Amino acid sequence: MKIVHTITELRAHLTQFKHPAFVPTMGNLHEGHLALIAQAKPLGDVTVASIFVNRLQFLPHEDFDTYPRTWDSDCAKLQAAGCDVLFAPNEQELYPEPQTFKVHPPTELADILEGFFRPGFFVGVCTVVMKLFACVQPRVAVFGKKDYQQLMIVRRMVQQFALPIEIVGGETTRAPNGLALSSRNGYLSESERAEAVQLSMALKGLAAVLKAGATDIAVLEAQAMKSLTARGWQPNYLVVRRRSDLQAPTPSDLLGEALVVLGAAKIGATRLIDNFEV
Ligand code: PAF
Numbered sequence: 001m002k003i004v005h006t007i008t009e010l011r012a013h014l015t016q017f018k019h020p021a022f023v024p025t026m027g028n029l030h031e032g033h034l035a036l037i038a039q040a041k042p043l044g045d046v047t048v049a050s051i052f053v054n055r056l057q058f059l060p061h062e063d064f065d066t067y068p069r070t071w072d073s074d075c076a077k078l079q080a081a082g083c084d085v086l087f088a089p090n091e092q093e094l095y096p097e098p099q100t101f102k103v104h105p106p107t108e109l110a111d112i113l114e115g116f117f118r119p120g121f122f123v124g125v126c127t128v129v130m131k132l133f134a135c136v137q138p139r140v141a142v143f144g145k146k147d148y149q150q151l152m153i154v155r156r157m158v159q160q161f162a163l164p165i166e167i168v169g170g171e172t173t174r175a176p177n178g179l180a181l182s183s184r185n186g187y188l189s190e191s192e193r194a195e196a197v198q199l200s201m202a203l204k205g206l207a208a209v210l211k212a213g214a215t216d217i218a219v220l221e222a223q224a225m226k227s228l229t230a231r232g233w234q235p236n237y238l239v240v241r242r243r244s245d246l247q248a249p250t251p252s253d254l255l256g257e258a259l260v261v262l263g264a265a266k267i268g269a270t271r272l273i274d275n276f277e278v
Contacts, residue, residue, distance in 0.1 A: 010085070036170040
């Protein structure tokens with residue numbers, strides 16, 4: 001695997017390829033990331049991953065400084081997964097001056113759900129993704145469905161800017177008990193880790209009753225919030241949304257519209273997210 005730290009080196013190396021397939025990450029890689037690499041591999045003539053912990057998408061009180069940086073094991077995992085190129089710029093390389101030009105996604109997509117609880121998050125994500133796309137110039141990029149809203153916003157951004165990049169969604173990788181793999185699972189204590197699957201179970205339960213024909217969405221959402229709260233969680237949201245635009249479904253949407261249930265909740269000091277398509 002070729003490791004490059006500068007945009008110049010990256011561009012020079014990629015000139016020999018026509019169809020890069022790209023997986024952007026913030027490192028601290030787990031099986032979920034490696035599944036995205038495996039998915040990307042047959043989609044291009046070179047597989048590129050990036051590791052960059054993007055300050056722009058963290059709020060001041062969030063975990064930018066403590067976000068786990070696990071360089072040696074990340075490199076070993078990417079190498080073993082058959083990644084061809086790792087682009088790992090430092091902040092000086094990617095943001096040599098304050099990044100005053102930013103990509104602002106539309107509020108109706110970016111200020112709801114994750115964007116409501118993490119204001120500015122999707123401005124940070126879109127800005128860095130746009131910049132990473134400019135560096136790598138991929139033909140295909142793979143993003144995990146665990147970050148469902150991120151995937152949708154990146155898709156729309158690429159579409160609206162007419163970028164020649166196909167955005168592919170990767171299924172969420174789960175632990176045997178159903179817990180969605182996440183770099184932030186590493187923050188969980190042993191007891192929190194055992195409890196953490198309850199978020200997935202609550203969302204899966206919600207998806208199951210919807211599939212079975214339930215229509216009283218507001219009641220179901222409130223019950224799911226209440227039962228997680230009773231277990232000691234601090235839920236931000238557990239909601240049913242239309243897959244197409246992440247807006248609340250109207251009664252007529254329940255008949256034919258594809259839906260997704262999404263949730264975010266804190267267990268102890270750790271905030272987890274998950275979702276299930278209905
Ligand atoms: O999903 C992530 O890890 C990040 O949001 C991304 C896409 C690498 C941008 O920093």
